[in-house]
Amino acid sequence: MPTDTQPKEAPAETARRVTAELQHQIEQHYYTEARMLQDGLYREWLEHLVAPDIHYWLPVYEQRFRRDKRPAPTPDDAAIYNDDYAMLKMRVERLYTGQVWMEDPPSRIRHNISNVEAYHTEIPGELRVYSNFTIQRHRRQTEHYTHTGGREDLLRQDGTTFKLARRKIDLDARVVQDKNLYFFA
Template sequence: MNAPLNQAFSPVQADESRPVDVSLHHEVSQFYFREARLQNGRQPRLWLESMVDPDVHYWLPILEDRFAKDQRPAPTPDEPAVYNDSYQDLDNRIARLETGLVWMEDPPSRVRFLVTNIEAYQTTQDDLIATYCNVHVYRNRRQREEANHFYGREDVLRRGPDGRLRLFRRKIVLDQRVVLDKNLYVFL
């Protein structure tokens, strides 16, 4: 699902010399724990509408295994990706799930999201928080179909008009070069 990149996209740099205070770190952690609970409970519509910014960029780049001497730059959002989604793309994927016609999710997978190693930093923009975390998703379907996904997230959170944190940018860095799962119909 490679959507045209949102014109408003611009990279946001974490200032690692300025971690957020304990109160804000707790709020960030609670954001991720709620997100995991909604995904575990198969509530993607509630996740989208209550936790995702309308200007979101949700990106899972294709990474290559390279030799140490290969100094080509890292992928950019302008290159092919597994996900390169806007809010509308996420909404379309959820709407498709809601039709009940996604045969790979009937019966639905059982999933468990575990979020760890949460870091949160100030940025040059007061309303943006740069975060890093590690995630393990265990997915089970039918009797013997199992998949484990380990990955890192490089996110930017932004305060919505309601004062709550919302996902503004997400870069997903899978630890697998080749995904062995039959599908990725989960929101990583």
């Protein structure tokens, strides 16, 4: 894994891009996911778009000098999110209790997904997908936050749809000004 100062690895030269038709299906899947999250359909997102063996990970990166060759974070290191299905379900269910004060009233959120690149893996039906995101979050009257970053996903084809099996989120900001990160990227 690259450190924050090393260039990220490009897909292997042997990685095979998906067809234009499959690329379109993947992009439509991401647009549906964005709409579900924007509309607060968290249970439906979890049930229909997330695999039971999910690893949803937002590692903590350090801003380092190029000469600092320490390894990049692993899932064993400190993370903002390092969730499996049970943890995601717990976070989702908390949102429906009305007791998450930071989300009462709920934030208005917009997800914009771009730069989607999809590749076949060695396992049939599994796809490695890279994408960028911008999340606009508005809370109450005057709170407005913008989060940008990238995602590295592992999608599994599930009939005519896809299930998210792995998501690694890389926020661009190393110091987040938002009061909380209680949203899904």
